[in-house]
Amino acid sequence: MRTAAAALAVAAAAAVVSACGTGSGNTPAAEEKELRIYNWADYIGKDTLADFEARTGIKVIYDTYDADETLEAKMMAGDAGYDVVTTSTDYFSRQIKAGIYRPLDRALLPSWNNLDPHILAIEAQADPGNRHAVPYLQHVNGFAWNVDMIRARMPDAPVDSLDMIFKPEIIRRFADCGVTFLDSAEDVLMLALNYLHLDPNTRRAEDYQQAEKLLLAVRPYIRAFDSTEYMNGLANGEFCIAMSWSADYATSRARAKSAGLDVHLAFTVPKEGASGSYDAWLIPADAPHPLAAHKFLEYMLQPRVIAAVTNYIHYANDNAAADPYVRRRRWRRGSITPSRPDPRSNACARVPGHASKPVYESHPGWEWGPRVSAQGPGGRASTASRARRRSLRIMSRREAMMHTATPQTMRLASALMSGLTPSFTLE
Numbered sequence: 001m002r003t004a005a006a007a008l009a010v011a012a013a014a015a016v017v018s019a020c021g022t023g024s025g026n027t028p029a030a031e032e033k034e035l036r037i038y039n040w041a042d043y044i045g046k047d048t049l050a051d052f053e054a055r056t057g058i059k060v061i062y063d064t065y066d067a068d069e070t071l072e073a074k075m076m077a078g079d080a081g082y083d084v085v086t087t088s089t090d091y092f093s094r095q096i097k098a099g100i101y102r103p104l105d106r107a108l109l110p111s112w113n114n115l116d117p118h119i120l121a122i123e124a125q126a127d128p129g130n131r132h133a134v135p136y137l138q139h140v141n142g143f144a145w146n147v148d149m150i151r152a153r154m155p156d157a158p159v160d161s162l163d164m165i166f167k168p169e170i171i172r173r174f175a176d177c178g179v180t181f182l183d184s185a186e187d188v189l190m191l192a193l194n195y196l197h198l199d200p201n202t203r204r205a206e207d208y209q210q211a212e213k214l215l216l217a218v219r220p221y222i223r224a225f226d227s228t229e230y231m232n233g234l235a236n237g238e239f240c241i242a243m244s245w246s247a248d249y250a251t252s253r254a255r256a257k258s259a260g261l262d263v264h265l266a267f268t269v270p271k272e273g274a275s276g277s278y279d280a281w282l283i284p285a286d287a288p289h290p291l292a293a294h295k296f297l298e299y300m301l302q303p304r305v306i307a308a309v310t311n312y313i314h315y316a317n318d319n320a321a322a323d324p325y326v327r328r329r330r331w332r333r334g335s336i337t338p339s340r341p342d343p344r345s346n347a348c349a350r351v352p353g354h355a356s357k358p359v360y361e362s363h364p365g366w367e368w369g370p371r372v373s374a375q376g377p378g379g380r381a382s383t384a385s386r387a388r389r390r391s392l393r394i395m396s397r398r399e400a401m402m403h404t405a406t407p408q409t410m411r412l413a414s415a416l417m418s419g420l421t422p423s424f425t426l427e
Contacts, residue, residue: 035292036061038071038085040279041228042251043137045309052299058292066228067183075100075284082284083293088277090186092133093126095282101132102283108294109134111301114321123278133280134297135318137309139245140269140276141187144230144252147264149177149240162195162270165243168217175221177240178233183225188215190275191243200275231255234265247314278318 037049041064049060063082065071068091074080075095087095095101106112119135127133143165150157154173163170171179181188190200192211199207223239224230233239234252236259242248246267256263281300283293300306306317307325317326 032289032292032295033057034059034061035084035289035296036063036082037296038063038065038074038080038082040064040086041066042231042248042313043086043279043315045305045312048300048305048309051305052296055299056292056295058295068186079286080284081288083287083289084281084283084296086136086279086281088279089123089126089133090277092280092282096127096132100285102285102287102290103131104134104283104297105294108291109298109301111298114301114303114319116318116320119278119318123280127280133282134300136279136281136300136306137315137317138276138278139247139315140274141182141191141243141245142267142269142274144234144242144244144248144265144267146177146234146237146240147266149237150174153177153240159266159268160271162191162272164241164268164270166192166195166214166218168221171218171221171241174240175223178223178238179221180224180226180230180233180239180242181222182243182245183227187275188243191270194270194273194275197272200273235259235261235263237261237263245315247316251313 035058037060039062043064044062049062052058053060065074068087071085071087072091072095075082075085076098078100092101115135119138120130123133123135124130143162145159145164150159153176154170157173158164158170164174165171165179165181189208189211192214193200193202193207196207196210196214198210202208224233226233230239230242230244231248231252232255234242235256244267246269253263253265256265281297283290283297287293301319303319303322304325306319307322309315310317310322311325311327
């Protein structure tokens, strides 16, 4: 009987290996002909999903969200029905600890070595041993702006600085043309704390109270809190400044061009510093199709596949082997990502239970975008011809320390964002 049982076990294992194979001659089991994906809006290549379906015969059901908190609430509730999701290091760090993700089967990911070891080391601080998360894309936050609309209202606007969005006497100059902030408490707070020369990863209530005061002072001039629609608003001229992630301005430019609009946009990593984040793919513990999920992750590890995503949505990816296929140098790893850590620095001292992101500094006098050049003698960036276009250069001030947020920090962050309404209270 034991021999028969062992034979059955071997046969079952062989069937699983066959179903998970990545060669063209293997097909997934019948129940693996479907894949449900949950991803950020506007965060995939133009043909990525269609090509995957054509290659594998797996039907993709694709849903999107517009805030990490939305994904977290759905995943923590359980039984979401998704096979693959994306989220950032500071979120999946605590989610992994909650046990909601399945460990990866590296045997089903033979292209794992394409990933940048430096990025893997950073993400390992949120996912020890890189057991759950497959690095995807990365970004820096700052602000995008309409060059012509800003210059018309303030020719000497300090476009290299967070003064543009946090100094009341400056931001009010642009209220009529539309200012938006990200609908992300974490990103807004980190920029505000940077501006105040406070630790952007602080756990001190008094620091958040200072950020509260700063944000309430500029609240009357903010038209919307949004993390997706501002790209259309920048493209059609509805907004002139948008706190945004690094590549979204390029998406706005592309949308304007496709609509036949001549819109001149730029993106600034402010001189005061900005936070950055790394996003990854993860498989929920209750994923109904884990084998199909692994097939998708292996597909996304292919250099040409992930390069096509970067070329389409302009976010740098975490795949070292993809660099030769990324069309523009400024979208490759290292152009908008942190440099290697300085071993002499103690800026990465671990703070137990502390949620944090890498913090960036912009190279003095540089913005990223068309018709923007290095600062002139007057200390302000000036418009220039396309031939003088400059790429963003940034350097790391500290590396990522991705750990679980304390409940106090999360409550303060959520309260502060809610506080941007007249009903604000902070206990």
